[in-house]
Structures are given as structure tokens and as C-alpha cells.
Amino acid sequence: MASQFGLLLRQWRQRAGLSQEALAHRAAVGTRTVRGLETGERTDPRMGTVRALADALELTGAERVELFSAAGRDEPPVLEPARFDPLLETVETLKVAIEARWRREEEQRQVHDPVPLPVRWEAAPAALTDSRTNIGGEAALDGRLDQVVEVYRRVGSRRLVVLGRAGSGKTVLTTRFVLDLLGAHNPADPVPVIFGLGAWHPGRAGLRDWLAEQLTHDHPFLAAPGPGGGTLAAALVDSQRVLPVLDGFDEIAAGLHRAALNALNTTTLPLLLTSRVDEYRDAVEGTDVLTSAAAVVLADLTCDDLADYLPRTTRKTGPAGNVWKPVLDEVRCGGPLAQVLTTPLMVALARRIYSDTPDHDPAALLGLHEPDEIERHLLSSFIPAVYGSDTDRVRPWLGHLADHVTRLGMHDVAWWRFGTSSTVTGLAVGVVVGFADLVLEAVLIGGLITRGVLFAVMIGLVTGLLFGLAHRFAVRRTPLEPVRTRLRLRGRADRRVWSRGLLGVAFGGAVGAAYGLVRALAYWLATPGVVMTAGVLVDVVVFGLVFGLGAGLVFAVVAALEAPLDVRSAGSPDGLREANRRAVLGLVGMMVPVFAVFVIGATGIVASGLTALRFEVLWSPTTAFALGLVGGIGGGLAYVLSLTAWGQWVVFARVWLPLTGKLPWRLPAFLDDAYRRGVLRRAGAVYQFRHARLQEHLARSR
Known part of the structure; x- marks a missing residue:
């Protein structure tokens, strides 16, 4: 039988990931020596052997003392000098x-x-x-x-x-x-x-x-x-x-x-x-x-465990004394109650329903005769016991949450995974970008005109369609997750930088081409007698080129700027969401001026080239700045809503799901309240249902 010395030696060798042969080689001792010490065949190792093994295993001071003590040596080992530990x-x-x-x-x-x-x-x-x-x-x-x-x-x-x-x-x-x-x-x-x-x-x-x-x-x-x-x-x-x-x-x-x-x-x-x-x-x-x-x-809970625990959870009494006495008498007789009240989950549910809730008598359990019936009763009674008169209002919301995470094949209620519909995302992008363009045009022009309204509607439709497709493409490759960033460039461009840059070129070019076409179409519809000319094709090419290169640059820079953010408060759902919101808005605040400056410079260069080729071009820095500002704000909003975790939270958790009645408008407060009532628990930055059985029950009874 292995000695204490042999057990310690085996434990620390396995921790170091070494075979017996590798340890023997590192310590310059025989393999048979190591094997004999671990199996107990050798029980009296020499001082030099113990020291060589401790050195080879890189044991700490306390571990060396323990190893020498197990070897029965009074001489203290030679302790290593204290070393700086960067971790x-x-x-x-x-x-x-x-x-x-x-x-x-x-x-x-x-x-x-x-x-x-x-x-x-x-x-x-x-x-x-x-x-x-x-x-x-x-x-x-x-x-x-x-x-x-x-x-x-x-x-x-x-x-x-x-x-x-x-x-x-x-x-x-x-x-x-x-x-x-x-x-x-x-x-x-x-x-x-x-x-x-x-x-x-x-x-x-x-x-x-x-x-x-x-x-x-x-x-x-x-x-x-x-x-x-x-x-x-x-x-x-x-x-x-x-x-x-x-x-x-x-x-x-x-x-x-x-x-x-x-x-x-x-x-x-x-x-x-x-x-x-x-x-x-x-x-x-x-x-x-x-x-x-x-x-x-x-092991299962016993009758004595229940008798010692349940009466201590309440001071409510009945004709026989403590209200739990009839239930405990039934448990001692065996039967379905004795089969169900053997796990801490079922006992905890029974305690919450009957000990912690006024006017609930555990004697109601005596009328149930099948184990499955008792378990369903406890699971279905838990939410009414917790929420009381609010049960009918909150049960559909909890049912949707349970069904949603079950369909995802997980147990985490993560705030960034409330929805991934490209159709809903595209609709949200279209509405927000169209409205933002309408407001910006009204401010820059000094009022609303028919052409501006037509352009806002059409650019909203086109942008919603294109960014809906961009969202579908992005989440297929890598699901959107919270961004923890600070403005610090990485040493070199990685695959994600190139991927996001190419995505920006493709969809930015498509938006720019659509911008040129929609701009001409809105002008044609709002101005009777105007004839569409070949100049429209030039606008499509120019805007497609400028917007594509500008969006590619911005997307690549955003990806390159992502770096770890030292946010210790982000270990909770609210903390992580707030950190992500600040990071996303900070990046968007950078995107708009970068895009606007690029558009001014790029359109100026293109305008000079077209003028040299004897094209009639109307261009000024003010017009280019307005174009860049409109495109930057619209593109920034579209990027946030379709390609960031926080944007998806806004679209689904704060607008779409409450609008369709599947979740409450004040969702963060609802989740926190469910956590405080014991329906949900926290696991770091996500919530989970109190138990998988409760999640399964709510998902089925939705």
C-alpha cells in the first residue's frame, strides 16, 4: 500500500503532467526509485533523493516541508528564495x-x-x-x-x-x-x-x-x-x-x-x-x-432530515401542532410523498409554497396520490406562491424566457441573446435610419420638403434590407457577443479586422450605390418634368466607391480598436451591459467623424478627376460634409443595431419583444425582481432559472 510520501509524490507528479520516467529523468534518479516510492515498495528515501524530487517538481516552500515531513525527516528542506509572482x-x-x-x-x-x-x-x-x-x-x-x-x-x-x-x-x-x-x-x-x-x-x-x-x-x-x-x-x-x-x-x-x-x-x-x-x-x-x-x-433525504428541517421553516400551527406534522406522518408511512420529498429541490419548493406564503396549508399535498402529480403541483404552485396576484401577468413572460433558452439548447438567460431575427433587425434599422435621415435633412435644409421625405423613406427601406442581410451574414459566422473595448490599436491586423473591413466594403458599397440611385429617384419623383440622365450612373458608381471604401475603413478600424476593457463591475448582467453600451457608443462616436472626413476628401478627389474629364460636377466642402454626416450617422446607427450585442438588446429586449407582449417594457427591473424572488439565479453575467426542472415546466406550460 502506498505511503503518505508516495501519495504526495504521485499527486504532485500528476499535477505537473509528468510520467514516472520523465520525473526520474528530471530529478536524475532511477525510474524504479520513483515507482517504488509511489507504490510503497520503498519507504525510506534518502535526503538527497527527496530534495532532488522536490526540485524537479518545483514545489513551493510549504509543499517541500510537507514532502520532507512525510519522508520522516527532521532536517528542513532548502527553501527556494521568494520569487515574484506576476499573477x-x-x-x-x-x-x-x-x-x-x-x-x-x-x-x-x-x-x-x-x-x-x-x-x-x-x-x-x-x-x-x-x-x-x-x-x-x-x-x-x-x-x-x-x-x-x-x-x-x-x-x-x-x-x-x-x-x-x-x-x-x-x-x-x-x-x-x-x-x-x-x-x-x-x-x-x-x-x-x-x-x-x-x-x-x-x-x-x-x-x-x-x-x-x-x-x-x-x-x-x-x-x-x-x-x-x-x-x-x-x-x-x-x-x-x-x-x-x-x-x-x-x-x-x-x-x-x-x-x-x-x-x-x-x-x-x-x-x-x-x-x-x-x-x-x-x-x-x-x-x-x-x-x-x-x-x-x-443520497436521498430521509424522513428524519425532513422532520428536522420543515417544522423549523415556519411557526404556523394546525390542530396537530406544527402545520407540517400531518405531511411528515404521511412521509413516515411511505407512499408518493415519501418518494417526492427526497430531493432538496422539491423540499425547497414545498417550503417556499407552504412555509413562506400565508394561507397555504401543506395538508393540500395529502390529497395528491401520484409522484408525478405531486411534482407537477409543486412546480406549478411555485410561481403563484412567489408572485401572488401578479401571477397571470408575469407567467407568460417567464414562459417565453424559459421557452426561448430551451430552444437555444442552453440554460443561460443572456441579455445579448434575446433574438437574432434578420427581418426584425432590418425593420428596426430601416425605421431608425429613415427617421434619422429625415431629421438631419430637415436640420441641414431648414425644413421638410417632398424630395427629402421620399428620400428618407426609400433610403430607410434600402438600408434596412442591406443591413438585415449584413446581420444575417455576421451572426452565421460568429454569434454577436458583448464587446469589451477601449480605444487602443492592436499590434497587427488579424483575421477579424480583415473580415469586418471586407464586410464594410461590400455593404457600404451597396448602400452607397443605392444612395446615389435613390437620391436621383427621389429628385425625379418630386420634380415633374425632370428627365433621368446618364449622370445617375455616375452618381451610383461614385457613391458606391466612396461609401464602400469609407465603410470598409471604419469597420476595420472599429475591429482593430477592440481590446480588453478592465471593467471589474461587469461581472453582473447590468454591469456587463452598461460596459458594452459605453464601448459601443464610444466606437460610434469615432465612426461618424472618421467617415465624414473620409467622404469630404474622397468626394473632393473624385470631383476633381471628373472635372478634369470634362464632366459637369457640383461639389463643395459643405455639401460633402453634409453627405458624410448623414452617411456617418445613418451608418453608425445601422451598425449598432445590426452588428453589436447591445444593439440587438435594444432591438429585441427593449422594443420588439415588449411591443409584441412577450416580455415587459421594463425588462431589466423584471429580471432583477425575479432574481430577488428566487425564480432566477445569477451565474456571473447571465441569469438562469432556479433549476432546470422549473425551466422545463415553464417552457412546456407556456
Whole structure:
């Protein structure tokens, strides 16, 4: 049996990603020596061997002391001199943010009101766990909620799978794991961060890259440049300063579980993974277990657990004493209630409906005779218990949200994903650009004229059509996501800069050509007797060329200016949306003058060339500036509404969906209120429904 020294040696070797042969080579000792120490065949290593292994593994001072102590040596190891850690400040900032977030969430979910529901587990069947030799550590894995960190540390590989059925307490366990690990105040511990695996597509992004991307979503300051290139988020992941708590393996899209498990097995990252039992078992049967991972299964609540918890949640009484006594008597007799009230989810719903709501008697549960009927009753009664008389008003809105995220195949209620319809986007662009052009023409000309009205209507139609197509093309390639930017040019143009520049040339040229044609057509319709001439073709070519080059320049500059913005307040939905709004409006404020100046210069050059070719040209800097201003403002508005996440939020969440009655006009306040009532929860910069079961119920009953 391996000694404590052997277990530590195996654990730190696996953390370093080294084989026994590689460690032996680096430490200049024999491979048989390393193997013997890990298996316990050798129990008395020499001082020089211990020091060589500690040096090869690059152990910290505390880790070296622990290794020498396990070897039974009194002589202290030679400690390495303190080295500057470029990520130390980042790690500490992230720890504070993570702890504050999940402590608030735990309070919001009333986990400690009055006491946490008991969450216990036992070792999973052998078929779902790796061999003890690969895992290392102690054999005993049974435990309860307040022992989760202790049990995790018993696993030598630091890779643990937590299995349980829907509502069994996996989310409560991950939250408590994060807070307890942060509360240990051990500088050597990585920062535990919860990642919702439902958003991961293993075929599109490797695990490390996806983790770094998710970190920058929830903590934008981690998108800043890190040591050695890349971002701070990538540096934290690569140096194992972040401990991934991967919540919801079962929520990965259908058909991808085996691919996800294979992808997890390509890494040696310490982690904690949660999943429903069936989905994980199916993936294991189709591939293999999670390498070096132990597994536990969450246990059902018992009658004694309910008897200790439910009466403490209310002081309401009935003929027999506490109002929960008849229900508890029924549970002790077995039957459907005893089958349903075995998960923290169902108990929490029952508590919210009957303990926290006046005039609701839990005796109503006694009239239900099937487990499915009881579960549907609890799920359907939750919203009325929370909203009371407002239930009929808010239920359709919650149903639309649940159905929307379900159709997207996800659980995140993200403010930038409320809609992607190119038709609605084009309509919004057309209306806004047409109205803006009408106002600008009225200001510049000094009043409204028939030609101006006709031009505004036609340019609105054309711009709406073209930018609707641009939106469709853009979201097909890369879904629109929040932009965190500051005005700082990148070192060199990347693929996105060229792609956006070419998109600007194509659609800007189309808008310019349409502008020239519509301008002539509006003049012809508003002025009887005017004959269309070949000069219209010249206008189409000139405006198409100028607008195309100008839009290409502006789009490319906007893409090049995108750089990480150090916004620590953006870890909430409102904070991220506000940061994105400022960034987008700042970029548009840059686009308009750049486009206007380009149009003045470009049209001046073209006018000079046409004059030299003996064409009759009417041009002045004032006319060119007006043209550039109108085109810049109209193009800027079209860009915001069709090609930015914040613009899509405005179009769908603030106008279209409230206008069609699917969501309220004051959507941010509604989402925040649902969060405070416990219907939604926050997961960084997005909301999620309290539980996937509630989301499924609301989506079906819409």
C-alpha cells in the first residue's frame, strides 16, 4: 500500500503532467526509485533523493516541508528564495470577486434559512470511477455538505465527479465547495470557479480555451494581457491557478457527452465535475471513465432530515401542532410523498409554497396520490406562491424566457441573446435610419420638403434590407457577443479586422450605390418634368466607391480598436451591459467623424478627376460634409443595431419583444425582481432559472 510520501509524490507528479520516467529523468534518479516510492515498495528515501524530487517538481516552500515531513525527516528542506509572482494580484482579485458572488447567491437561495438541508453522499459504483491506483489518496469518500473540501482533498488526483439525480443538491454542493475552499485561506490552493458546462461544445473549443473564454465573460479584467502573451485568464488556466468546478455535465447538448468526456480525458487538470447519473453512465459506457477521477453519488433525504428541517421553516400551527406534522406522518408511512420529498429541490419548493406564503396549508399535498402529480403541483404552485396576484401577468413572460433558452439548447438567460431575427433587425434599422435621415435633412435644409421625405423613406427601406442581410451574414459566422473595448490599436491586423473591413466594403458599397440611385429617384419623383440622365450612373458608381471604401475603413478600424476593457463591475448582467453600451457608443462616436472626413476628401478627389474629364460636377466642402454626416450617422446607427450585442438588446429586449407582449417594457427591473424572488439565479453575467426542472415546466406550460 502506498505511503503518505508516495501519495504526495504521485499527486504532485500528476499535477505537473509528468510520467514516472520523465520525473526520474528530471530529478536524475532511477525510474524504479520513483515507482517504488509511489507504490510503497520503498519507504525510506534518502535526503538527497527527496530534495532532488522536490526540485524537479518545483514545489513551493510549504509543499517541500510537507514532502520532507512525510519522508520522516527532521532536517528542513532548502527553501527556494521568494520569487515574484506576476499573477498574484490577479489571483487575489479573482478570489474576492468569486467569494462575494457566491456568498450573495447562497444568501439569495436561503441556504442557511434556518439551516442548510442535509446533503450527503457515498462512493459511486466501481464502474463509474477510475482505479484506486490512478486516483491515489484515501479510500473513504463518504461525507456530508460541511465536509466537501475535506473529502475532495482525500482524492490524490484532485479529480472528483459528483453524481445525483435532478434536484439532489449538486448546485448547493458546488457553491459550498467554492466558499469553503476559499475560506481555508491556503495560498497554495487554486481559485475555485464554477463553470456551467451546458455552454461548452467540445468540437468547437478545447477545454482550456473554453475555460479562459468563460472567465473573461464573467470577469472582464481577465481579458487583459497576461505574462508571456495571451490573456490573464489563459495564464491562470495554464498555470493551474484556477480549479474548474464543472457544473452540469448532463446539460451539454445531446450527442456530445462522449466527445466531452474524451476531451476532459486529454487534460490532467484537477477539477470537480457534477452530472446526473444516467448521462454520465451513458458517456462512460460509450468511452471510458474520467481519468484519475473518483466519483460519489448524492443520497436521498430521509424522513428524519425532513422532520428536522420543515417544522423549523415556519411557526404556523394546525390542530396537530406544527402545520407540517400531518405531511411528515404521511412521509413516515411511505407512499408518493415519501418518494417526492427526497430531493432538496422539491423540499425547497414545498417550503417556499407552504412555509413562506400565508394561507397555504401543506395538508393540500395529502390529497395528491401520484409522484408525478405531486411534482407537477409543486412546480406549478411555485410561481403563484412567489408572485401572488401578479401571477397571470408575469407567467407568460417567464414562459417565453424559459421557452426561448430551451430552444437555444442552453440554460443561460443572456441579455445579448434575446433574438437574432434578420427581418426584425432590418425593420428596426430601416425605421431608425429613415427617421434619422429625415431629421438631419430637415436640420441641414431648414425644413421638410417632398424630395427629402421620399428620400428618407426609400433610403430607410434600402438600408434596412442591406443591413438585415449584413446581420444575417455576421451572426452565421460568429454569434454577436458583448464587446469589451477601449480605444487602443492592436499590434497587427488579424483575421477579424480583415473580415469586418471586407464586410464594410461590400455593404457600404451597396448602400452607397443605392444612395446615389435613390437620391436621383427621389429628385425625379418630386420634380415633374425632370428627365433621368446618364449622370445617375455616375452618381451610383461614385457613391458606391466612396461609401464602400469609407465603410470598409471604419469597420476595420472599429475591429482593430477592440481590446480588453478592465471593467471589474461587469461581472453582473447590468454591469456587463452598461460596459458594452459605453464601448459601443464610444466606437460610434469615432465612426461618424472618421467617415465624414473620409467622404469630404474622397468626394473632393473624385470631383476633381471628373472635372478634369470634362464632366459637369457640383461639389463643395459643405455639401460633402453634409453627405458624410448623414452617411456617418445613418451608418453608425445601422451598425449598432445590426452588428453589436447591445444593439440587438435594444432591438429585441427593449422594443420588439415588449411591443409584441412577450416580455415587459421594463425588462431589466423584471429580471432583477425575479432574481430577488428566487425564480432566477445569477451565474456571473447571465441569469438562469432556479433549476432546470422549473425551466422545463415553464417552457412546456407556456
